[in-house]
Amino acid sequence: MFDWLSNIPLGDSLAPFDIIEVSFNNGSRKDFFRNVTKQFFDKGEMVTVEGVSGFDVGTVSLTGELVKLQMKKRRAEDTPEVKKVLRRSTNDDLQRMNDNKSREKEALIKSRALARNLGLEMKLAEVEIQADGRKATFFYTADDRVDFRELIKVYASEFRAKVEMRQIGARQEAGKVGGIGSCGRELCCSTWLSDFKSVNTTAARYQNLSINQAKLSGQCGRLKCCLNYELDTYLDALKDFPEDADNIETAGGVAHLQKRDIFKSLMWYSYEGSNKQYPLTIARAKEIRQLNRQGIKPDDLKPVEVVTAKPKEADLGYADVVGLISLKSLEKTAQKRKQKDKDKQRQQRNGERAERGEPKQAQAQPRTDAPKGGQKPDNRQSSERKPKPDNRHQRQQGGGQPKQGREQQPRNEQRQEQRQQAPKQPGQQPAQPGLPGGQGATNPKQDRRPPRHKHRPHNPNKNNNPEKGQ
Secondary structure (H helix, E strand, O other): OOOOOOOOOOOOOOOOOOEEEEEEOOOOEEEEEEOOOOOOOOOOOEEEEEOOOOEEEEEEEEOOOHHHHHHHHOOOOOOOOOOEEEEEOOHHHHHHHHHHHOOHHHHHHHHHHHHHHOOOOOEEEEEEEOOOOOEEEEEEEOOOOOOOHHHHHHHHHHHOOEEEEEEOOHHHHHHHHOOEOOOOOEOHHHOOOOOOOOOOHHHHHHOOOOOOHHHHEOOOOOEOHHHHOOHHHHHHHHOOOOOOOOEEEEOOEEEEEEEEEOOOOEEEEEEOOOOOOEEEEHHHHHHHHHHHHOOOOOOOOOOOOOOOOOOOOOOOOOOOOOOOOOOHHHHHHHHHHHHHHHHHHHHHHHHHHHHHOOOOOOOOOOOOOOOHHHOOOOHHHHHHHOOOOOOHHHHHHHOOOOHHHHHOOOHHHHHHHHHHHOOOOOOOOOOOOOOOOOOOOOOHHHHHOOOOOOOOOOOOOOOOOHHHHO
């Protein structure tokens, strides 16, 4: 409950109400205690209160003047027998409470087994152990009266605590167990609903709901509490509908009322022996009823045409793109995948051969630059396609070829230039580097080398060759 009087100050002559409401076990149980310590407790604060032969720890749920209304609602009287608040909870109190609360799940399993062994027709829903562990409360549901005198003795000897058996209804059981309702949210009885009101099937009839027990029942097996939430709104809307217009007479026969559409303010009628229904407005139904009282039967009901507006489908701009999408990228991906699979299989075969000691299979690499027919490629075309840069302008300005350019030439071309620059005499071999005068330094391999037919680069000293002058 929300304390809507918390921000309103009291008069000077009035003292705050000395009884507070304390909730236990996450709000499943609430009780009232007198604040004799004269301390101010906020909502949600942990306090230690009197228990059965000990103490208990709970949470402050309500303080102030609203506690009087809660006590009146639950028929609790302000008497001296009201238990007292001892103190704010200390760390020792909270530690002891947590230790005893951890035993509740195990105690519930054992208690169900003991009740089944005794053959009792009862269902245990929850076990609540006091903070100091001196009392255990067993909440159960049963259709008939249960004789649990022997059960109490077994529980007392098993759990070493004072035993209290408390019978609850199916709705309280659902609130303690908890769950998710058909609406997709947590059950109202386990979150905020504290009191349960009776729900009848007339609430479903007023709301034009089909009497289906499976759909109208909650997890507790009873009618849903939410049937009462909108009942007042439906009752206010039904006041506009005529109450004595269940049967109306026309020239075609007697029409019987089938249903009332509160949202569209229509009344649906049908003739005897016919399944067709005719929607009438509230004013038309009242008019026909007034004519029937005067002994007049109208010729027609004059039903209203009910048009169901269907939402227009949005134009998504569909376009036929068949043949516009290229699959070359997909084909390339497939080819690459196949090539990878082949390489992987080849590696596996080579690995198996290596284990057996056989020589590995040479990997065949396809040559895309080789011409068909087994002929060797002609490199002259490639050399002719890439002309060499002309450095004559640089030699004229700088007085010769730069050193960097000369170093970048291949060694074969440098040797060829040296042979062209050296003077040639008939019957004499060119001198080799490293031998004086070139005498006795003939190389038979060079003599047997076939002449090269290669395009020679431009030689600026070609005119100064003495051999050509002769």
